[in-house]
């Protein structure tokens with residue numbers, strides 16, 4: 446299993462005491478699997494993604510990423526695991542404006558000490574970015590920038606990809622094309638993908654689908 450979430454709870458402080466957001470969430474993902482996570486606004490999707498990404502801590506329960514329990518790890522160890530095994534793709538592309546497309550694509554893999562120029566070139570080609578490598582992000586369209594973000598994440602060969610509405614900023618046709626490329630490449634690289642989405646048409650293109658409701662996965 447690439448990801449195991451077991452009985453995770455998380456509350457946030459509110460005006461009248463703690464407000465439970467996750468009340469015992471469990472799910473798991475195998476290598477190469479794609480899972481859509483849906484749920485109403487405020488149901489806790491981003492909270493769950495942050496916990497899995499090690500950006501916040503659970504109140505109780507356990508989360509194992511690539512065979513390692515992250516809930517009891519030190520911040521330094523979690524940061525190292527995040528660099529080496531976890532990739533994130535958000536609605537905002539978060540590219541570095543002062544770096545070329547090529548340097549943006551290499552960035553994460555270099556941080557993880559796992560840069561492979563051939564792999565980066567293959568992914569750039571598959572995403573139609575070869576002719577844009579020397580440009581800066583501002584010269585690219587939204588769809589092209591999101592392809593750069595996808596290439597940057599996958600170049601680092603993550604075992605687990607966490608995505609939060611990655612095509613939410615794109616028009617429908619571009620979103621559909623970028624999603625198709627992303628799903629194909631995720632499968633090819635053998636990564637597992639957990640994607641938060643509000644769109645049922647996006648969710649249908651993933652192998653599995655879970656819904657977060659009242660703090661539980663259904």
Ligand SMILES: Nc1ncnc2c1ncn2[C@@H]1O[C@H](COP(=O)(O)OP(=O)(O)OP(=O)(O)O)[C@@H](O)[C@H]1O
Nearest residue numbers: 457458466484485486487488489490491492493643
């Ligand atoms: N750091 C925080 N402090 C206090 N409350 C928080 C914090 N983060 C999230 N919450 C609360 O937890 C609940 C779940 O938020 P979360 O962002 O996970 O929902 P979501 O399902 O991702 O929503 P959306 O689809 O609108 O992005 C909300 O009620 C939110 O106000």
